Amino acid sequence: MTLGILLKILSTLAFTAMAIGVRIAAPRIPVSEIVFFRSIVALGLLFAWLWWTGGFPGHLTTRRPLGHLGRGLSGTAGMFANFISLALLPLADATAYFYASPIFVTLIAAFALRENVHASRWLAVMIGFGGVLAMLSDHIGGVQSLADFSRTIGQEGTGAAVALAGAAFAAISIIQTRRLAASEHTAAIVFYFACLTTAVGVGALFVAQFAPSLLPSQAYVAPNGAEWAALIGAGAMGGCAQILVTTSYRYADASLLASYDYLAMIWALAASLLVFGQWPSLAVFAGAAAIAGSGLLAILGERAFTRPARSI
Numbered sequence: 001m002t003l004g005i006l007l008k009i010l011s012t013l014a015f016t017a018m019a020i021g022v023r024i025a026a027p028r029i030p031v032s033e034i035v036f037f038r039s040i041v042a043l044g045l046l047f048a049w050l051w052w053t054g055g056f057p058g059h060l061t062t063r064r065p066l067g068h069l070g071r072g073l074s075g076t077a078g079m080f081a082n083f084i085s086l087a088l089l090p091l092a093d094a095t096a097y098f099y100a101s102p103i104f105v106t107l108i109a110a111f112a113l114r115e116n117v118h119a120s121r122w123l124a125v126m127i128g129f130g131g132v133l134a135m136l137s138d139h140i141g142g143v144q145s146l147a148d149f150s151r152t153i154g155q156e157g158t159g160a161a162v163a164l165a166g167a168a169f170a171a172i173s174i175i176q177t178r179r180l181a182a183s184e185h186t187a188a189i190v191f192y193f194a195c196l197t198t199a200v201g202v203g204a205l206f207v208a209q210f211a212p213s214l215l216p217s218q219a220y221v222a223p224n225g226a227e228w229a230a231l232i233g234a235g236a237m238g239g240c241a242q243i244l245v246t247t248s249y250r251y252a253d254a255s256l257l258a259s260y261d262y263l264a265m266i267w268a269l270a271a272s273l274l275v276f277g278q279w280p281s282l283a284v285f286a287g288a289a290a291i292a293g294s295g296l297l298a299i300l301g302e303r304a305f306t307r308p309a310r311s312i
Contacts, residue, residue, distance in 0.1 A: 003251045
């Protein structure tokens with residue numbers, strides 16, 4: 001169990017390092033190019049890991065290709081949104097919005113999938129939603145009506161909207177991953193997702209190159225030395241994070257490890273301050289704390305409702 005927790009913590013550090021690389025590259029490199037390099041490098045690491053552990057090709061066998069496609073499309077949309085938000089928002093702010101995804105998971109489970117959602121999860125949703133509103137008040141402050149929304153929302157307001165969309169797509173991806181996990185090996189889920197994000201990234205670059213009027217903002221930009229380091233580092237750290245988090249579930253229960261996801265907020269806050277010199281506002285800080293608290297409440301409530309009854 002201790003090894004599983006350690007691996008999970010290391011994965012949150014690796015994901016934060018990936019986000020730093022994305023944010024360094026984002027001011028000049030188009031998001032499709034970032035997605036491509038992040039995915040192709042991670043795919044190479046994942047392939048090497050599967051080969052080393054003996055999981056290739058056996059662990060890549062699938063009986064649900066359409067399920068992987070659905071999970072991959074929602075996850076790819078979430079990745080694009082996450083990377084765009086990292087370009088528009090401070091690192092800590094973008095990370096906090098991303099961890100609003102459990103709110104959307106609960107809403108989708110209750111209203112779209114008709115699952116029975118107990119009271120503690122609804123309470124967690126309300127607390128988390130309050131945290132989101134607190135953060136939004138900071139990023140789109142000054143908007144008095146729908147008429148002046150487009151004039152006043154600004155870069156950070158756009159970033160907040162994109163980040164929330166990314167959290168919603170991530171929630172869809174999480175639900176689809178749960179369905180796949182019932183019959184598919186974890187390595188297959190990660191592998192086919194990485195393949196799809198690589199294909200979408202290179203596809204967007206191809207369209208921008210040969211039909212620039214369709215995707216004018218996604219034309220290939222030759223990275224400089226620092227940007228090459230950021231892109232390769234983001235891909236390597238993203239691949240390492242996937243391997244670490246996948247391996248962690250061999251040694252500890254998912255319900256236990258889920259609470260350690262929120263360490264990423266602490267790492268993002270530290271990186272935002274130390275690397276980029278940005279400190280979140282009080283509203284963002286309070287909102288992030290509320291989102292993290294709501295997630296932990298949901299996890300604790302889930303454990304309480306799924307704990308086996310004690311023998312008498």
